[in-house]
Amino acid sequence: MPAPLLEIQKLSVEFRTRSGIVRALENISMKVHRGEIVGVVGESGSGKSVSALTAMGILDPAGHVTSGSINLGGLEVLTATEGVMQQTRGRQASMIFQSPRTALNPIRTVGKQIGDVLRRHENANRQTVREAVIDALKTVRIPDPERRIDAFPFEMSGGMCQRIMIAMALSCRPELLIADEPTTGLDVTTQAAIMDLIRDLSKERNMATMLITHDLAMAADYCDRIVVMHAGHVVENASTEDLFEAPRHPYTAKLMKATPHGEGSLDDIESIAGGLPDLRGELPPCRFSGRCDRFEEICSTPDLTLDEVSEGHFLSCRKPL
């Protein structure tokens, strides 16, 4: 197998806040290969976005990487200078966000915003930029791009804005695309259209794609591999098939039971008891132990690691299913 484009190894991130140190990520590892869509799934606050922002080098200044490494196509992200990272972002690795309306500059035309990215990363003059922007808009199937190029974000629908975001992110043909809940805030039909677009473009361009979502069903539909995160830990990482066939981690299993699917009624959906543990202060080795009904004495022994339990299936649990 070729080397992964993005490899995160044993990454730990802390946030120093007034009320104490929040251990947002602890020893997380994951890989994303070219042509592969990897879903990162978990509840809000499980560390999905923090992992992505750290990989892009745009973590909030309050966040500190305490250990680990991130390799992006040969570049050591954590030791690279800000200048190098600036040139990498948007050209080699791009990111799209949730609520596209607020994620675009409200007082700049969408054409100019895409043009800013193109001009930053590619030598282009005024005329070629306009053509390149129109091309980018065509790529994301925006109707009438010659007219839309001069529109402001507030003149467009949410779905249109997300297409603009994607056009902007992909305008310089990056190798890695991180999509952070790209369909949150869009209606269901638009969600499907946007996800289809992301999948098609990833496959077409052989991009490495990281899809962050809390929607396991969506991840199942679009991803080749799924990484399940809980409270700053990666608890399970397997190909989508393996994971759905035989989830090994109790949390993954519970997540699946909590996800609505075709057959069955609303009553079949179970909620997961409890909430994420407070990430400040002392935490048990397995951060799910407080919510887990398989918890036993052995779960409290330290040094829980993410191990390969079968071919390509990684698990961090002492009492697996």
Added chain:
Amino acid sequence: MDGNDKLKMILGRLLQAIPSIIGIVIVTFVLTRALPGDPAVYFAGPAADEKSIQEIRVSLGLDKSWPEQFWIYITDLATGNLGVSVSTGLPVAEELTRRLPASLELTFLALLFSLAVALPLGVAAATRPNTWVDQLCRVVVTAGVSLPVFFTGLFMVYLFYYILGVAPPPLGRLDIIFLSPPPITNFYTIDALLDGDFETFGAALAQLILPAITLGIFTLAPLARMTRAAMLQVLSSDFIRTARASGLRRSTVLYVYAFRNALLPILTTLGMVFSFMLGSNVLVEKVFAWPGIGSFAIEALIVSDYAAVQGFVLAMAILYVLLNLTIDIAYTLIDPRVGLDG
């Protein structure tokens, strides 16, 4: 919207201002007459008897009923006649065209100074919160609002004129050895430049600097505070994260993306500060013997000089209307979501 639409909207806005100006005319007329004190008694002097007071009252037209006086006032107003100031003996219109530019020149320069200090300071403080720049911003803002204008003014005169001797004496718009430039705009600096007289320009500017800085120190506080707050807010918004995730240069993110978005609240503050300045720079005018409109109005008010007070209030009202219009137009230039018809 195209230029023609914009022009129509501007005209519409000017028309909308007419009712408020009519209201202001009525209110100032009534208010000046409701003021305590009888101008006839004042101008007749302490030795006057009942008869001479009555004569003065008749000559000022004050013996007539209020509706009659109001009718005379508005018919005069319609022909551009603002009446004669009884305290200076000059037509009010002439006083205003001489004094208003003096105040405006001072105000504009003060505003320019405070913008030049407040904007970079606020931006720097917002981009580096809790560093020495932020602390400096905090100190300047606190000092700016807490130092009274007359104190800063007197201190500046003491330091730069009396001790260091680098500033000219604080005696009005131009040192007496210079002739005032030919009146075109009545802004001495501009007139001197139009005349090509750089020596007079320098002298006029030298007179302006101390009062402008005095006034500017006071007004830069709200501007710096608003710049910092607006920048902090914009910098934490989602689209700034997008811009950074796209690898845009720090300067692009800061100025093209963040600052332009922060401009709206700054502009609002600027409008407020400007109108506040025009009305309240009377203390600076007093300290620097500046023949501005503020000191004129105060003197007129003390002696119930009706024509002068009415002229002053009317001039201010029109100025505010124009100011608000300018700011509204500026909004539409910055933010495409703002319509002029709002």
